[in-house]
Each structure stands twice: as structure tokens, then as C-alpha cells.
Amino acid sequence: MESNEDLDHARGVLLVRDAMDRTTADLPALPDLSGPARAQGLRRRARVRAAIGGGVLTVVAIAVAGTIALPDGGGGGATRVGVAASPSAGQSRTQPQPQPPVHLEPSPGESSMADLPAAERAKQEQFQNRAVSVLQDLLPDGVGTLQRTDLSVRLYQGTKDGKTFIVVFSVRPTGADTDPRTCVNGRGFVCKKGTLPDGTEVIASTSPSDGGDVTESRIFFRYNKSNVSLSVSPHDASHTSAPVTNDQLLALAKDPAFLDLVKTADADPVEQAQKILPAGE
Structure with a gap:
């Protein structure tokens, strides 16, 4: 038990450093970092910043190979089932007990869930615990054990075999479908369309990351008043792509x-709610 806690602590420290460094991306790197390590740190910093930051989107008219998406911001029980083996209606799902969240310190000037009014914080935590239970069943086993974080309601992490995959699940109110991408394949981008039972179109895509060595996986669709997205990031240090396919994400949706x-x-x-600024402002 103690060794698992040590691993969890180490992973938490890594994400804390990522989150605390998000606002210092333009500062010089520490002198004891090698070139590759510095590049990897910048990639991680940018990924976490995209996951938990912002709410302002500039509307553009360019769609780039299905990869331009909304700015995203992003343990289970022993028995898990993959997307292909998802229980049918009426069957009980695995219901893991709520686990303590991964603690992430906010950057200077940034708020976290701890700053919310008690009622709103409880509401977000309840939603996160429910999301962990559902996503733990539906995401492939390769994502590992899913945990919520205490920094942002949309940010989660999956861990398996010492690898951490950032998972971002967002349902953000907005006045319009503001995602400008189209489903185009090429240059490492692989996109696939699906349809929800009500006819809503879903776009799933894998896109290059870490210089093209690994890929990130994502789905996006519009539901009623909200833009919905779910993404799984790669594990940069081990050059491991997000362990989920487009077909698996479409089945999850x-x-x-x-x-x-x-x-x-x-x-x-x-x-x-998402704020939308006209291009050029």
C-alpha cells in the first residue's frame, strides 16, 4: 500500500509542477535541464494549460485536418470492462468507491475548485465522481485507473504501469457550435465520423503530438446548448500514444x-459558459 501511495505522490508532484509552470512558459529554462528534457517539459506544460485554462475562444474560419478543437479547460474498482464489452441497458456497471482527488496547486492568480462556494464545489465533486465511475467502465483498459483532480472539474488522469494519461472531459455551455474543424485525414491526422442515436454527428480524431512520435485521441460533438469533448493525451516520457482508438471513442460517445x-x-x-470573441479582437 505504501509503495502505491509513493507512486501516486510522484505522479501528483509531476502534475503539480506542470500546473504551476503553466504561466511561465516564456521564462528561460532551468540551467540543469538538457535540451530534450526542456522540450518535453514545454509540451507537458502546454498540454495541461490547454486542459484546464481559458474560456475565451476566437472564432476562425480555418479548419485544419480535423484537429482544431475547443480549448479544454481537461480510482476505479478492480473489475473493468472495455468499450466493446460495455454492459447493455439494465445491467449493473462497476461502481468504484469515490477516491480522493489528485491534488494540483493552482498557478499564481489562478483559482481552483477549492475557491468555489461550498455548494458549487460539492456539485462539481459529485459530477466528477460520477464521471470517473462511467469513464472507468467505458475507456479501454490501457488508460488505467482513472482519478479526478481538485484543480478543474474537467481534468482527470489515468495511470497504468507508471504512465499517466491526462483525460479531459468537458461539457461547456455556449451559444453556438464554435468548433471550426472538419473531418479530413492526412499528415498523421486520422479522423472518423459517427452518429449518436438521435442523429447528432460525432467527430473522433487522432492527431500527432510530441513531434509526431505519438498521438492524442479526441471526440467532439454538439449537444443541445453545449459543446462536448473528451480527449486522452499521450505519455510523453515513454513515447506512448493515447491508448484509445477513434472507434472506441465513437462507441463511448x-x-x-x-x-x-x-x-x-x-x-x-x-x-x-464559453465566451466567444470575433476574429481579430
Whole structure:
């Protein structure tokens, strides 16, 4: 038990450093970092910043190979089932007990869930615990054990075999479908379209990351008043791509339990509404 806690602590420290460094991306790197390590740190910093920051989107008219997405911001039980073996309606799912969140310190000037009013914080934590339970069942085993974080309601992490995969699940209210991408394949981008039971189009994509050595996986669709996205990032240090395919994400998006999560967050948002600025402002 102690060794597992030590591993969790080490992974938490890594994410804390990522989060605390997000606002210092333009500062010189520490002198004892090698070139490759410095580059890897910048990639991680940018990924976490994209996961938990912002709410302002500039609307552009360019779609780039299905990869331009909304700015995203992002343990289970022993028994898990993959997307292909997802329980049918009426069957009980694995219901892991809520676990303590991964603690991430906010950057200077940044707020966290700890700064929320008690009622709103409890609401977000309840949603996160429910999301962990559902996503733990639906994401492939390669993502590992899923945990929520205490920095942002949309940010989670999966860990397996010493690898940490950042998972971002966002249901953000907005006045319009503001995602400008199209489903185009090429240059390492692989995109696939699917359809929800109500006819809603879903876009799933894998896109190059870490200089093209690994890929990130993502789905996006519009639901009622919200833009919905879920992404799984690669593990840079081991050059491991996000362990989930487009087909698996499309199957996840159609699952009744996942759609129920989306409906809940759309009807009673846990994220602030997205602000949209015209291009050029």
C-alpha cells in the first residue's frame, strides 16, 4: 500500500509542477535541464494549460485536418470492462468507491475548485465522481485507473504501469457550435465520423503530438446548448500514444451512461459558459 501511495505522490508532484509552470512558459529554462528534457517539459506544460485554462475562444474560419478543437479547460474498482464489452441497458456497471482527488496547486492568480462556494464545489465533486465511475467502465483498459483532480472539474488522469494519461472531459455551455474543424485525414491526422442515436454527428480524431512520435485521441460533438469533448493525451516520457482508438471513442460517445452524463451537465452546467470573441479582437 505504501509503495502505491509513493507512486501516486510522484505522479501528483509531476502534475503539480506542470500546473504551476503553466504561466511561465516564456521564462528561460532551468540551467540543469538538457535540451530534450526542456522540450518535453514545454509540451507537458502546454498540454495541461490547454486542459484546464481559458474560456475565451476566437472564432476562425480555418479548419485544419480535423484537429482544431475547443480549448479544454481537461480510482476505479478492480473489475473493468472495455468499450466493446460495455454492459447493455439494465445491467449493473462497476461502481468504484469515490477516491480522493489528485491534488494540483493552482498557478499564481489562478483559482481552483477549492475557491468555489461550498455548494458549487460539492456539485462539481459529485459530477466528477460520477464521471470517473462511467469513464472507468467505458475507456479501454490501457488508460488505467482513472482519478479526478481538485484543480478543474474537467481534468482527470489515468495511470497504468507508471504512465499517466491526462483525460479531459468537458461539457461547456455556449451559444453556438464554435468548433471550426472538419473531418479530413492526412499528415498523421486520422479522423472518423459517427452518429449518436438521435442523429447528432460525432467527430473522433487522432492527431500527432510530441513531434509526431505519438498521438492524442479526441471526440467532439454538439449537444443541445453545449459543446462536448473528451480527449486522452499521450505519455510523453515513454513515447506512448493515447491508448484509445477513434472507434472506441465513437462507441463511448453512444453509450447511454455517457450520454446521461452529458445531459446532466447540459441541463445543470458544472462549467462556466464559453465566451466567444470575433476574429481579430
